[in-house]
Amino acid sequence: MPTQHLDTDYLLIGAGAMSMGFADVILSEDPTARIVMVDRHANPGGHWNDAYPFVRLHQPAAFYGLHSTSLGRGGEDLSSGANLVAYYRDAMDAFVRTGRVTFLPMSEYEGDGRITSIVDAGQVTTVTARRRVVDGTYSHVLVPSICPPRYEVDPGVTLVPPNELARIRRPWERYVIVGAGKTGIDSILFLLDNGVAPERIQWIMPNDAWLLDRGAMQPDLVLDTVVAMVQSIADAAGIQDAFLDLERQGIVFRLDEDSLPHKWRCATVDRRELAQLRRLEDIVRLGRVQQIGRDEIRLDEGTIDAVPDMLVVDCSANGLAKRDPVPLFAPGRVTLQPVFMCQQTFSAALIAHLELLDLTDEHRNRICTPVPHPEHVLDLASALVTTTRNMLNCNRHMALWLRRTRLFLGHHAPAHRYLLGSGKLAMVQRRATASMQRMQRAEPAAGAAERREAVGAGA
Ligand SMILES: Cc1cc2nc3c(=O)[nH]c(=O)nc-3n(C[C@H](O)[C@H](O)[C@H](O)COP(=O)(O)OP(=O)(O)OC[C@H]3O[C@@H](n4cnc5c(N)ncnc54)[C@H](O)[C@@H]3O)c2cc1C
Numbered sequence: 001m002p003t004q005h006l007d008t009d010y011l012l013i014g015a016g017a018m019s020m021g022f023a024d025v026i027l028s029e030d031p032t033a034r035i036v037m038v039d040r041h042a043n044p045g046g047h048w049n050d051a052y053p054f055v056r057l058h059q060p061a062a063f064y065g066l067h068s069t070s071l072g073r074g075g076e077d078l079s080s081g082a083n084l085v086a087y088y089r090d091a092m093d094a095f096v097r098t099g100r101v102t103f104l105p106m107s108e109y110e111g112d113g114r115i116t117s118i119v120d121a122g123q124v125t126t127v128t129a130r131r132r133v134v135d136g137t138y139s140h141v142l143v144p145s146i147c148p149p150r151y152e153v154d155p156g157v158t159l160v161p162p163n164e165l166a167r168i169r170r171p172w173e174r175y176v177i178v179g180a181g182k183t184g185i186d187s188i189l190f191l192l193d194n195g196v197a198p199e200r201i202q203w204i205m206p207n208d209a210w211l212l213d214r215g216a217m218q219p220d221l222v223l224d225t226v227v228a229m230v231q232s233i234a235d236a237a238g239i240q241d242a243f244l245d246l247e248r249q250g251i252v253f254r255l256d257e258d259s260l261p262h263k264w265r266c267a268t269v270d271r272r273e274l275a276q277l278r279r280l281e282d283i284v285r286l287g288r289v290q291q292i293g294r295d296e297i298r299l300d301e302g303t304i305d306a307v308p309d310m311l312v313v314d315c316s317a318n319g320l321a322k323r324d325p326v327p328l329f330a331p332g333r334v335t336l337q338p339v340f341m342c343q344q345t346f347s348a349a350l351i352a353h354l355e356l357l358d359l360t361d362e363h364r365n366r367i368c369t370p371v372p373h374p375e376h377v378l379d380l381a382s383a384l385v386t387t388t389r390n391m392l393n394c395n396r397h398m399a400l401w402l403r404r405t406r407l408f409l410g411h412h413a414p415a416h417r418y419l420l421g422s423g424k425l426a427m428v429q430r431r432a433t434a435s436m437q438r439m440q441r442a443e444p445a446a447g448a449a450e451r452r453e454a455v456g457a458g459a
Contacts, residue, residue: 001420002278003124003125003126003343004124004125004126004128004316005127005128006036006102006127006129006232007128007130008035008036008102008127008128008129009033009035009129009131009263010033010034010035010129011038011113011129011134012035012036012130013038013134013135013136013137014037014038014039014046014109014135015037015038015039015041015045015092015105015135015136015374016046016136016137016139016141016443017045017046017064017065017084017088017090017231017334017344018136018138018172018347018348019037019044019046019068019136019348020044020045020091020348021065021067021314021344021346021349021352022068022134022334022336022348022349022351023035023037023065023101024066024069024095024354025036025067025068025349025352027095027101028067028068028097029317029352030356033093033100033369034101034132035102036102036129037095037103038107038108038109038115039099039104039105039107040106040107041106041109041117042105043089043092043105044088044089044091044103044105044431045087045088045089046082046087046141047141047143048081048085048088048439049085050143050146050375051145052054052081052143052145052161052162052183053082053163053166054081054162054166054186054190055080055081055186056080056081056270056296057072057084058078058182058214058269058344058385059214059217059268060072060078060217061077061078061079061083062077062079062406062412063072063346063359063407063408063409065079065084065087065164065246065345065353065407066087066345067349067405067406067407070406071083071087071267073154075084075219076214076218083196084156092105096362100189106118107125107236108221113126113127113128113129113133114126115127116342118201121406125425129332129366132332132333132334133332133333133334134334134336135333135334136325136331136336136348137337137398138326138335139320139323139344141320142315142321143161144162144163144183144317145162145163145184149289151178151288151289151316152290152291152334153291153292153434154291154292154294156294157292157293157294157306157310158310158311158312159313159314159316160311160313160314160448161293161313161315162187162314162315162349163185165187165190165191168189168311171203172200172309173197173200173202173308173309173310174190174200174201174202174309174311174313175200175202175310176202176204176297176306176310177202177203178202178204178292178312178314178315178316179205179206179314180203180205180206180207180208180263181315182268182274183266183294183315184203184269184315184355185269185273185277187313188201188203188276188277189215189273189277191271191363192271192279193276194453196330197298198279199281201280202284203280203282203284204284204297204299205284205285206281206287206289207261207262207265207286208256208259208262208263208265208285209250209254209261209264209265209419210243210253210261210263210377211252211253211254211255211267211274211350212266212267212268213250213251213252213253213268213269213270213271214269214270215270215271216250216251217268219409219412220393220412220414221224222409222413223410223413223417223418223421224413224417224421226253226425227251227421227425230382230388230428230429230432233380233381233384233435234428234431234432234434234435235401235431235435235441236435236439237450238289238442238443239335239377239378239381239443240260240377242380243245243260243261243264243380252453254273255277258311262376262382263375263376264341264375264376264377264379265374265375266337266341266374277379282379284297284299284322286299286304287300288297288300289316292306292312293306293429294306294308298380301331310401311415321373321375322372322376322379323373323374324371325337325370325372326370328348328364328365328370329354329361330361334351337352337370337372338371338372338386339369339370339371340390340391340409341376341383341385341387341389342346342383343407345407346405346407346408346425347371348401349405349407350368350405350408352360354367354398356396357397359390367393367394367397368393369386369389369442371390372386376430378439378440378443381432381435382392382436382440384432385429385433385436388428388429388432389429391422391425391430392426393421395422403418408416425449
């Protein structure tokens with residue numbers, strides 16, 4: 001097969017939710033722009049293509065997806081993985097119909113504008129991007145179905161990714177869920193909601209995390225929630241004081257009220273789900289799994305008995321690991337990263353809008369700086385302080401655009417509450433920054449140790 005060459009304005013590596021969000025704004029706000037998108041998957045939507053069949057958004061669809069196209073039924077609706085794959089497929093079809101987008105699925109980007117087909121080694125495409133190469137792979141989302149466990153599994157042990165749970169054809173004596181993140185939580189809820197007795201479920205939980213209450217993330221409340229969080233950081237003597245204050249306000253909660261979690265990953269559940277999770281008694285807090293055998297499970301801090309008839313569900317992939325930030329804009333390059341805590345699709349749309357403003361890259365990078373996905377409790381403070389700074393800066397440069405995009409949490413607040421909320425953020429920002437710096441000085445060792453502990457906690 002011959003090599004083809006394409007000239008374009010933007011070459012987007014990846015067609016996940018962030019690349020799609022970037023392309024959507026570029027196409028609608030610059031009628032001349034041409035785009036080439038490349039992805040290993042057959043369909044756009046990134047990790048949603050690999051997710052387990054019972055996955056749903058964990059925050060409302062009202063502020064997820066594309067700037068141009070609504071998603072879900074509004075209010076508290078959480079789109080399913082299948083809805084999301086169809087949504088992005090339809091969006092890509094619409095992009096291609098403009099005649100300005102070329103999508104290269106089942107293809108690997110190898111660097112330097114070179115793309116090879118995954119299904120035919122002879123097919124090579126080279127691309128020259130006149131404006132930018134846009135890296136939409138930075139999030140590096142890992143889901144268990146494509147990521148083997150990092151612990152040993154003896155022969156004879158049945159270990160599956162959560163994708164297989166919906167295909168179980170017989171009852172198991174014990175279900176062992178490995179991983180404390182949202183995927184582990186979803187797997188447990190799936191089993192409980194399908195009538196498995198809580199006594200049959202063993203949850204291996206390397207770390208406890210603070211959880212976000214979905215009730216506080218509803219579209220009409222979410223801006224007030226962000227303001228309350230920043231206010232808590234400003235007022236608290238230490239990071240755990242801030243979390244405890246937010247717990248009192250009904251914004252976060254923890255599974256075990258007798259201990260303080262050390263992780264914060266924005267995992268979002270509602271009160272019914274929390275009550276379900278609290279039905280479990282067999283929760284193993286002995287660190288990460290090292291080896292699973294037929295008779296015993298070896299962990300960092302001890303060994304527990306196994307039963308012969310157990311189904312191990314591996315949810316240990318760190319779906320959205322915290323990564324070091326890089327500049328959003330560099331000559332010829334954009335790297336898509338969150339610029340608002342845990343709001344990836346909004347961030348991608350915002351970065352595209354910034355790209356089209358008549359500014360230097362230095363200026364763009366001053367308006368918005370990346371907000372790495374949080375992992376340790378201390379990250380809440382820095383993520384909120386940077387989010388607030390970005391939001392206030394954007395209000396100066398693109399106030400109308402911000403207020404109008406449904407992807408922005410503030411869009412959903414009535415005008416008077418929006419103005420009040422923005423005003424409060426402007427007033428509290430300095431104190432929050434000073435408080436964050438005090439917290440970081442007081443707990444540098446804890447933060448560094450947790451950051452080194454990169455894997456094994458689950459998505
Ligand atoms: C289970 C789960 C639930 C979530 N729920 C929510 C939610 O409710 N609300 C919310 O705001 N966020 C949520 N998130 C977070 C958010 O949706 C994701 O972080 C976001 O979708 C990430 O998209 P992405 O485009 O950055 O990455 P990805 O989805 O990983 O897309 C990257 C794409 O790049 C492709 N790629 C990588 N390297 C190459 C290469 N060399 N060549 C070709 N292609 C390449 C990959 O195949 C992939 O398709 C959730 C995340 C997970 C894992």
